Amino acid sequence: MSARDDVLARVRAALGGATATGGPAASGTVARAYREHGDLAPGSPEAVDVLVDRLVDYRAHVHVAASAAEVATIVGDLLADATSVVVPPQLDAAWLGALGAGTAVVPDARDDPRTPDELDRVDAVVTAARVAIADTGTIVLDGEPDQGRRAITLVPDLHVCVVRTDQVVEAVPEAVRLLAAHPERPQTWISGPSATSDIELSRVEGVHGPRTLHVILAPPR
Amino acid sequence: MSRTFLGLPLRRGARTLPDDVARPGGHGTSAGAGPASDAFGDVPHPDAPLRWGGSFPDAAREALQNTQLRRNLAHATSTIRAKRAAVVGEVPDWEALRDAGSAIKTDVMARLPELLEELERNVVARGGVVHWARDADEANRIVADLVKAKGVDEVVKVKSMATQEIGLNEALAAEGIAAYETDLAELIVQLADDMPSHILVPAIHRNRAEIREIFLARMGDAPPDLSDVPRELAMAARAHLRRKFLSAKVAISGANFGVADTGTLTVVESEGNGRMCLTLPETLVTVMGIEKVVPTYTDLEVFLQLLPRSSTGERMNPYTSLWTGVTPGDGPQEFHLVLLDNGRTDVLADEVGRAALHCIRCSACLNVCPVYERVGGHAYGSVYPGPIGAILTPQLTKSSGGLSGHHDPNASLPYASTLCGACYEVCPVKIDIPSILVELRAREVDADRGRPTGWGAAMKAASFVMSDARRFELAEKAAGLGRVVAGPKGRISTLPPPASAWTRSRDLPAPAKQTFRDWWRDRPAPAPPVADPGDTGGFGAAATDNPGFGDGGEGR
Numbered sequence: 209m210s211a212r213d214d215v216l217a218r219v220r221a222a223l224g225g226a227t228a229t230g231g232p233a234a235s236g237t238v239a240r241a242y243r244e245h246g247d248l249a250p251g252s253p254e255a256v257d258v259l260v261d262r263l264v265d266y267r268a269h270v271h272v273a274a275s276a277a278e279v280a281t282i283v284g285d286l287l288a289d290a291t292s293v294v295v296p297p298q299l300d301a302a303w304l305g306a307l308g309a310g311t312a313v314v315p316d317a318r319d320d321p322r323t324p325d326e327l328d329r330v331d332a333v334v335t336a337a338r339v340a341i342a343d344t345g346t347i348v349l350d351g352e353p354d355q356g357r358r359a360i361t362l363v364p365d366l367h368v369c370v371v372r373t374d375q376v377v378e379a380v381p382e383a384v385r386l387l388a389a390h391p392e393r394p395q396t397w398i399s400g401p402s403a404t405s406d407i408e409l410s411r412v413e414g415v416h417g418p419r420t421l422h423v424i425l426a427p428p429r
Numbered sequence: 430m431s432r433t434f435l436g437l438p439l440r441r442g443a444r445t446l447p448d449d450v451a452r453p454g455g456h457g458t459s460a461g462a463g464p465a466s467d468a469f470g471d472v473p474h475p476d477a478p479l480r481w482g483g484s485f486p487d488a489a490r491e492a493l494q495n496t497q498l499r500r501n502l503a504h505a506t507s508t509i510r511a512k513r514a515a516v517v518g519e520v521p522d523w524e525a526l527r528d529a530g531s532a533i534k535t536d537v538m539a540r541l542p543e544l545l546e547e548l549e550r551n552v553v554a555r556g557g558v559v560h561w562a563r564d565a566d567e568a569n570r571i572v573a574d575l576v577k578a579k580g581v582d583e584v585v586k587v588k589s590m591a592t593q594e595i596g597l598n599e600a601l602a603a604e605g606i607a608a609y610e611t612d613l614a615e616l617i618v619q620l621a622d623d624m625p626s627h628i629l630v631p632a633i634h635r636n637r638a639e640i641r642e643i644f645l646a647r648m649g650d651a652p653p654d655l656s657d658v659p660r661e662l663a664m665a666a667r668a669h670l671r672r673k674f675l676s677a678k679v680a681i682s683g684a685n686f687g688v689a690d691t692g693t694l695t696v697v698e699s700e701g702n703g704r705m706c707l708t709l710p711e712t713l714v715t716v717m718g719i720e721k722v723v724p725t726y727t728d729l730e731v732f733l734q735l736l737p738r739s740s741t742g743e744r745m746n747p748y749t750s751l752w753t754g755v756t757p758g759d760g761p762q763e764f765h766l767v768l769l770d771n772g773r774t775d776v777l778a779d780e781v782g783r784a785a786l787h788c789i790r791c792s793a794c795l796n797v798c799p800v801y802e803r804v805g806g807h808a809y810g811s812v813y814p815g816p817i818g819a820i821l822t823p824q825l826t827k828s829s830g831g832l833s834g835h836h837d838p839n840a841s842l843p844y845a846s847t848l849c850g851a852c853y854e855v856c857p858v859k860i861d862i863p864s865i866l867v868e869l870r871a872r873e874v875d876a877d878r879g880r881p882t883g884w885g886a887a888m889k890a891a892s893f894v895m896s897d898a899r900r901f902e903l904a905e906k907a908a909g910l911g912r913v914v915a916g917p918k919g920r921i922s923t924l925p926p927p928a929s930a931w932t933r934s935r936d937l938p939a940p941a942k943q944t945f946r947d948w949w950r951d952r953p954a955p956a957p958p959v960a961d962p963g964d965t966g967g968f969g970a971a972a973t974d975n976p977g978f979g980d981g982g983e984g985r
């Protein structure tokens with residue numbers, strides 16, 4: 209008997225055989241009395257306020273831009289000291305409009321990937337986001353061309369993430385249901401910079417992931 | 430051995446890396462620490478990750494002598510309890526989420542065969558390879574062969590309870606493969622060559638001064654002027670592991686959840702070491718217990734709310750990674766999923782005990798447990814300590830006598846509890862740990878029936894008393910009389926049933942004037958933590974700034 213057949217047979221035996229042949233009970237039979245939506249409308253100023261509060265709590269830096277031009281100005285300021293920035297293939301080009309001459313733009317794409325060592329020599333990364341969850345201060349990236357490969361938001365030490373306010377939802381289930389349209393996309397949920405409290409539960413921000421996270425809130429397209 | 434380190438006796442590990450295998454993380458050459466194969470502390474690396482050391486009462490008595498350990502634990506658990514309570518309190522539908530989490534897990538167990546087949550189908554459809562392992566040896570064999578097929582002799586690892594449970598690192602070492610733990614706490618434990626004592630913060634038994642000593646002695650490339658400020662220690666670990674991450678060809682992880690209807694795997698973490706392992710290497714091998722499957726992608730909306738708040742006391746852990754098979758051009762281009770039984774089907778066969786498989790490894794039950802807080806994780810003699818360990822370890826080792834063998838140390842684990850019920854109250858998936866403990870005590874007695882010592886009758890009586898909180902309290906009060914009979918040594922050598930079951934093999938300390946439960950209820954609030962002035966992320970800050978820590982949940 210293969211290990212597979214053996215393990216499955218053991219599972220069936222453990223269940224007494226009854227449920228094993230009963231066909232799948234719909235998982236809809238599970239009672240869900242929890243909130244599937246928050247009270248705040250997606251993209252509302254109130255939802256954005258909650259997001260900002262949570263992000264700051266996690267020591268992310270939050271900036272508010274009134275226009276794409278302002279996004280560019282903020283990006284330019286944040287990267288003033290960066291000698292290089294890696295960007296995903298379809299980042300809104302306008303956001304890089306105010307980069308200083310000293311900051312080289314390093315392109316990266318699935319069909320033209322930088323190696324981990326190359327990324328290690330890059331100072332920063334700028335990406336868009338898929339959705340943000342106000343309740344938990346979470347930004348979700350799903351690897352689409354305006355966000356790029358997972359590695360580019362991991363190896364550089366500074367991550368600038370542009371979130372449009374219409375991408376902000378209040379509750380976790382709202383985001384999950386939105387993401388469920390493409391569960392196959394590789395996702396990274398980010399809630400503040402990387403952190404550890406493994407030593408006496410003393411929090412230290414920035415261990416292996418980017419040690420600094422800037423979030424720029426941009427108006428809807 | 431007479432050498433001591435950090436005040437603890439140094440003992441030769443029961444099993445350590447062979448001398449010709451590179452020691453992950455360093456070479457143990459520094460002065461004062463002895464040879465690399467010595468454990469930093471009193472917990473040598475065991476052969477059996479689910480069964481080491483003596484019985485719980487003996488190990489607990491020993492642990493209680495260690496005041497440093499108790500200080501470290503009291504500090505850590507009181508901090509995390511406060512954080513958890515604060516973030517759970519702000520969720521208006523917390524109880525509804527717990528109910529849903531519990532119901533989903535019950536549904537999973539009932540439909541486990543179909544769900545596993547569905548998961549397998551979807552992982553394969555997305556370019557992954559699925560392997561099945563009946564037990565630890567088989568899982569270790571599969572992983573070792575996969576690593577060797579890649580022609581490498583080292584791998585990076587994300588913290589994972591499942592791979593600890595099967596002793597994967599030791600098995601790989603025996604094959605000449607060095608496995609580098611990358612979670613900060615796991616790195617500390619690995620460098621010290623001792624065992625984890627908590628499922629979320631494995632080095633919770635160490636303080637900063639001890640960690641500094643371990644890094645200086647064992648890391649190999651620690652800065653010589655390293656201080657004991659947590660930030661400096663964390664940065665030393667970052668620098669130490671950076672090259673490993675950038676050059677690793679193979680990574681090994683666990684999984685918090687495996688979604689049947691999409692084939693999506695999930696790892697919840699804090700430091701980014703998980704992302705490094707899940708993203709940069711060419712090959713990823715994930716070892717997942719069969720109970721970690723969830724039916725649908727949307728079920729994640731329940732568990733990704735329950736887990737971070739229960740485990741790290743954060744609204745959300747810093748990083749959660751979700752991947753489905755292989756994504757061309759992004760992340761590992763070869764993905765293997767190893768589905769592990771290793772005793773889980775034995776647990777499943779017990780209609781009451783099977784709820785232990787619902788566990789999402791948040792560690793909340795450890796942090797609230799008055800027994801854990803005093804004795805620490807090592808006394809449980811298993812990689813699964815605390816209340817969940819007390820019900821899971823004996824059941825996982827059932828086939829080798831873990832539940833019924835009267836000489837088996839694991840059979841004493843269901844007695845490692847005061848049945849105060851705090852674990853049930855905090856459990857995000859509502860596992861009724863106290864009831865299962867009582868049930869397992871009865872099982873243990875049934876299995877032992879017929880022995881001529883009266884053990885069975887005594888345990889039955891104990892179970893009867895302990896299964897009802899009021900009866901238990903009355904019995905405790907009665908036990909107060911024991912103070913009178915204990916005599917000047919303060920130890921009682923024989924007691925009438927049910928307590929004779931305990932004194933049969935050991936002395937019972939004289940009962941306290943106040944019962945434990947009375948004392949626990951009335952005890953003064955723990956002293957406020959002392960902030961370290963030189964460290965912005967010190968305890969004072971940690972308690973109020975909603976920090977995150979360690980590695981959320983599992984990979985586990």
Ligand code: SF4
Pocket residue numbers: 739787788789790791792793794795817852855856857858859860
């Ligand atoms: S038993 Fe419950 S509280 Fe304990 S670790 Fe598991 S899920 Fe968390």
